[in-house]
Amino acid sequence: LEDPHFITTDPNALQILEHASKLLAEDQVIAIPTETVYGLASNALRPEAIKGIYKAKNRPLDNPLIVHISSLKMLRSILPNGEIPIVYESAIKRFWPGPLTILLPKSDLIPSEITCNQPTVAIRFPSHPVARALISKCGFPLAAPSANASGRPSPTLASHVLTDLNKKIPLIIDGGQCSFGVESTVIDAIGTKDPVILRPGGVTYEELVKIPEFERLRVYNKDYVDKKQEIAPTTPGMKYRHYSPNAKMVLVDVCGRVGARDIIEREIQKMVNGGMDNIGILVTGSSKTSNGAQPMSVDNFYSNKECAIINDFKVSTANDQNIIEYTLGDSSHPEEIARELFKGLRYLDERKVDCIIVEGISEEKEGLAVMNRLRKAASKTIVE
Ligand code: TXA
Ligand code: MG
Known part of the structure; x- marks a missing residue:
C-alpha cells in the first residue's frame, strides 16, 4: 500500500467525504476523527469489511466493536423490530450525539464479527462533524474501534494513527486533536438489574446519574462486579493490557x-x-x-x-x-x-x-x- 495521505478537515470538503465513502463502500478500512479518539472505520454490516479492522490493528478476535450511527432512523433500521429500549430514551436525548455508547439487543443484520457472539451490540452516535457527515453519506453504520495498534494508547491526533498503522490503511482523515481525548463511556442498562458503566469515558458518572432511569447507576469494578465476567470477560477492556506506552x-x-x-x-x-x-x-x-x-x-x-x-x-x-x-x-x-x-x-x-x-x-x-x-x-x- 501507498502511504496514507492526510486531508485537513474542512466543512466544505465534499471531495474528501466522496473519496472516503467510496473506500468504505468497497469494504476498505480507513481512519476517521471522532470527538473522543480517532476511529478505525469500516462498513458495520459487512463481515469482510469488519475483518479488515481486526487485521489492521491486530485486535484480538474476541474483543467486540462499537457500531457508529448518524441518525436514530439508522439506529432503528438495525435493531430487532426497530425498537429502542425505553430505559435509554432520556440518555439518548441528553447525550447523543456525543461520547456515550449503549448496549442494545443485537439483530441478525449485525454480523457476529462485530459482537463476538454476544447477544448485545454497542452503539454510539458520534458528534464529530466529519464522522457524522461520513456515516450519513455512506448510508450504512460504521464499525470503529480506536485507531491504534492493539494495546497501544489510543490516537488523539492523526499523526498517532500514522505511527501505528502506516501502510496498513489507505486513508487517514485529519480532524486535528480530539476534543475529549478518552474513549466514549460504555453503559449497559439492559443486561443487569441496575445500569452499569462498563467503561468510564467522555460522559461522566456525575452527568449520567442525574438521568432518572440511571439513578442507581453502578461503575464496574468500583461498586459492581460480575463473577461470571471476572472468569470469562465479555468486555475485553477488562481483559487485555491496554492503552500502554512502550516504556x-x-x-x-x-x-x-x-x-x-x-x-x-x-x-x-x-x-x-x-x-x-x-x-x-x-x-x-x-x-x-x-x-x-x-x-x-x-x-x-x-x-x-x-x-x-x-x-x-x-x-x-x-x-x-x-x-x-x-x-x-x-x-x-x-x-x-x-x-x-x-x-x-x-x-x-x-x-x-x-x-x-x-x-x-x-x-x-x-x-x-x-x-x-x-x-x-x-x-x-x-x-x-
Ligand atoms: O470513543 C469510542 O468509543 C471510540 C471511538 C472510535 O468511537 N471507540 C472505541 O472502541 O473506543 P474500542 O473498540 O477501542 O472500545 C470498545 C469497547 C471495548 O472495551 C469493548 O469490549 C466494548 O466496547 N464493547 C463493544 N461491544 C460490546 C458488547 N456487546 N458488550 C460489552 N462490551 C462491548
Ligand atoms: Mg481501544
Whole structure:
C-alpha cells in the first residue's frame, strides 16, 4: 500500500467525504476523527469489511466493536423490530450525539464479527462533524474501534494513527486533536438489574446519574462486579493490557494525600538512582490554554544536571541522565487531563524514555476515565 495521505478537515470538503465513502463502500478500512479518539472505520454490516479492522490493528478476535450511527432512523433500521429500549430514551436525548455508547439487543443484520457472539451490540452516535457527515453519506453504520495498534494508547491526533498503522490503511482523515481525548463511556442498562458503566469515558458518572432511569447507576469494578465476567470477560477492556506506552509505567496513585508530591519526587529519584538514562514524567501543573488543543509540552533537558527542578520536584541527576516532563494540565480541570493523556504517553514514548512516572488524579468527573486508563496501562501502581 501507498502511504496514507492526510486531508485537513474542512466543512466544505465534499471531495474528501466522496473519496472516503467510496473506500468504505468497497469494504476498505480507513481512519476517521471522532470527538473522543480517532476511529478505525469500516462498513458495520459487512463481515469482510469488519475483518479488515481486526487485521489492521491486530485486535484480538474476541474483543467486540462499537457500531457508529448518524441518525436514530439508522439506529432503528438495525435493531430487532426497530425498537429502542425505553430505559435509554432520556440518555439518548441528553447525550447523543456525543461520547456515550449503549448496549442494545443485537439483530441478525449485525454480523457476529462485530459482537463476538454476544447477544448485545454497542452503539454510539458520534458528534464529530466529519464522522457524522461520513456515516450519513455512506448510508450504512460504521464499525470503529480506536485507531491504534492493539494495546497501544489510543490516537488523539492523526499523526498517532500514522505511527501505528502506516501502510496498513489507505486513508487517514485529519480532524486535528480530539476534543475529549478518552474513549466514549460504555453503559449497559439492559443486561443487569441496575445500569452499569462498563467503561468510564467522555460522559461522566456525575452527568449520567442525574438521568432518572440511571439513578442507581453502578461503575464496574468500583461498586459492581460480575463473577461470571471476572472468569470469562465479555468486555475485553477488562481483559487485555491496554492503552500502554512502550516504556514501563509507574502510576503514583496518591492524589490529594498529605505528602503526595514527596512520594512522586521519591519515585523519580529512585529511577534516577537506578541508573535510567531517560526518565519521562507525566504530571499535572498549570492550566493549558483555553482552546485546550495547544502542544504546550516542554522538554526539560537541563544544562545543569546537578539538581533539576521539575515541576517543583527536586531531583539530583547525573550528567547523562535526562528527565523529560510532559504537563497534562490543571488537576482541577480533569477534562484537560483527559484530552492530553494519550498524547502525553505517546510524546514520552517517541522520546524513547526508559520509564514513565505518572501522577494520579482524583476520580471525579473525567478523572474516573483517566484513572481507569492509567491503571490498565501501568506496570506498577504505588498507593500508600
Ligand atoms: O470513543 C469510542 O468509543 C471510540 C471511538 C472510535 O468511537 N471507540 C472505541 O472502541 O473506543 P474500542 O473498540 O477501542 O472500545 C470498545 C469497547 C471495548 O472495551 C469493548 O469490549 C466494548 O466496547 N464493547 C463493544 N461491544 C460490546 C458488547 N456487546 N458488550 C460489552 N462490551 C462491548
Ligand atoms: Mg481501544
